[in-house]
Amino acid sequence: MQLTLRDITKRFGTLVANDHISLTVEPGEIHCLLGENGAGKSTLMNVLFGLYQADEGEILLDGEVQHFAGPGDAIAAGIGMVHQHFMLVPVFTVAENVMLGDERTGVAGSLDLDAARARVREISERFGFHLDPDAVVEDLPVGVQQRVEIIKALSREAKVLVFDEPTAVLTPQETDELMAIMRQLRESGTAIVFITHKLREVRAVADRITVIRLGKVVGEADPAASNSELAALMVGRPVELTVHKQAPRYQDHSLQVQGLTVTDASGLVHVNAIDFEVRGGEILAVAGVQGNGQTELTEALVGLQHHVTGSIRLAGAELVGRSVRAVLDAGVGFIPEDRQVEGLVGSFSIAENLMLDRSHGGPFVRRGSVARAALRRFAQDKLVEYDVRAPGIDTPAGNLSGGNQQKVVVARELSRDLRLLVAAQPTRGVDVGSIEFIHAQIVAARDSGIPVVVVSTELDEVVALADRIMVLYRGQVVGIVPADTPREVLGLMMTGERPAEVTA
């Protein structure tokens, strides 16, 4: 089935999220939609899936104009969507999830689970998925859950399949397997729309690439194009993709972590007796698939976790057992993994956010009052220094783009006198242009002689920043390896295997 979007325009108030976007996806083709976060990719797909109504333009399937009032219509017309956050019921079995929304019933309204099971088996055999229809979804690995989503879409006879940032939660190996599945679907004649901002993946599978920037189609690219060509199209200017840094100059005061164990209130172990050391002037990048203890590790480092045993020593001083306040006062800078949840107060102005962790004294508080003049001067300076694109320092942080929000967080943390920097997912959801800048700031912090811990699920970022790489799997250290370790080896380590040549 051929999918055509013609002049789709979608506005939110004065914001034009999609500006006359036209697109054609042929059957048996993988069409990549490449763009930064906030470029309008997801809005476009929500229009296609009937979740939003386009203000202008039309959707055509095989040349026929479609009117989707909701996802039900879109599904009935043969459009399937594999969401970034899976739309599955965790406690249901695979078969139950697949039939959800399209329940066949037998006598007296009883569910016809056998039919659903047969359907799951049939489709999973066709693609070699080896899925047990009676497995409970929450027990399955993330990559397999994604296959359940795919099967669910295929069981509704989807002829056009949309993958919305499907690799965000996958290991490199799972990503490769997904690519193989997408190619297989292409061979069987499915039209595939693949939404991503990861250049590597685009070049691996795309037949055609459409680049979207600020709600507009800015051009088509050839899959053979280089990474920097694609990035330049995406951002609108040439972008430096590699991080320039000198060899580390090690300093004395280091971070020493010994036997660190983090459990939650229910006793579940998230970080299991890990040891590592980061020397001053060195970046240790923590790699791993999301949910393998990285969040708990970084939170433990800044005192946000409550059930922590073991030892965290910064330049000899013990940090375990101290309050967040005391840890920050000891000179720890923290860039949290989700800036909207933990990094910023969205309704506060940029200036107010810049004093968030210094409200107990210091330059911005005098005799119980906020020193507004000092704060404003500071905020003005940082706006310029950190290249925050905003109308002014009074703009609410929540109104900024992801990259600019992150720059505010980075500016706040790096403006203190630091002895350790902990950066969790420092560039997640940040545009390519800002990534460049933030990476440079992190390297500058390292070159000032402090230990830096960077946690990232993006292997590219890990490799670009690291002096050494620590791989976490299920709360344990698989190994600490040099930065030039091959990707394949890192990918393997992320699945918990320790290759022979790596010693812990």
Place this chain on the structure above:
Amino acid sequence: MSGTQTPEKPDEHVAPSPRAAQWHTVMRSITSGNATVAVLSVLLAVIVGSLMIMATDEDVRASAGYFFSRPGDFFAESRVAIEGAYTALFRGSIYNTRADDVATGIRPLFETLKFAGPLIAAGLGVGLAFRAGLFNIGGRGQMLLGGAVSAYVAINAGFGGPLLLVASVVAGMAAGGLWAGIAGLLKARTGAHEVIVTIMLNYIGFYLVFYALSTQGLLQAPGSFNPKSLPIPADGQLPKIAGDQYNLHLGFVLSLVAVAVVWWLLERSALGYRFRAVGENPNAARAAGIDVGRTYVVVMLIAGALVGLAGANQALGTVTSGVTVDLDAGIGFDAITVALLGRSRPWGILAAGLLFGAFKAGGFAMQASEGIPVDIVLVIQSLIVLFIAAPPLVRALFRLPAKEAA
């Protein structure tokens, strides 16, 4: 990650679960909605109130009986009834046009200010808690405790002079603060929801004060069998500030001072900055080293003290003949409405408190001169809250652009 944790250690509860975050969002949008919605809500409530005035007016009902033969009568009678009601409200709350001289005519305005005093103070208490993300429903209990303790000090302190008044007011504020502080402490330490705790503390406070009022040696007037205290000695009373012919007392001025103090606290002080940070995003506050649990305790102490001030205002200023359990006069709950209407901003609360003071003062005049049940005023007050709590309804009725969710 912090989805479903079982209670075990203090402060962990401060990281809200997704559902708590949802409730948090809803509450924030209700308690800090925009000014247009607040004004339109009042307008809508007045319009709906007019319909009710029509429904309760006998002449209007009679003319409705022959509506189809002479519809003009119906509309004329309606106009008379509504006009009569609202002008009576005006006469009762701002200026009595029927008075002989200006000095008497202006009397209702002073009544309005007198009623507004405790409404403003208590509204500030509720609004301040809102700003820190806490729903303080315990106004009644805090007022009763504040009023009772301030009366106890005024009656039993054993000394006189200006110091007695100061001591009584401070004691009342301290009592209200501690009573609310219990809720803050329980939330910080165990994660107990402040809505439940403050509601329950209302009952406990009520019966505690009732017990004190019926026990000789505590608050009950010696030799009496009524649950009532002795009158407040002259030195313990809030002095009249506009001359003896008006009832307006110093309590109103104290409330104005409280408005200014709370404004400074919220908008200029570092402590208020932390209150707001915790209210807007407790997770970010925690990650930035702000002790969220401690903030909850401190904000409840201050909020309760403000409500306690309202209680002292009642006990030492408005009803000086002796304290009873009716001391709070519904102000503890009206304060929630005032805070909502004032969008939890000090100046907004001042304006809302004045409006509600006018309703209180004018409602009685409306009943006395027009025979319209005073309950209509209560219905209007309730409608205001209802409309404020449903901004989409107000927006739809006035065709305001909806907030866009991009």
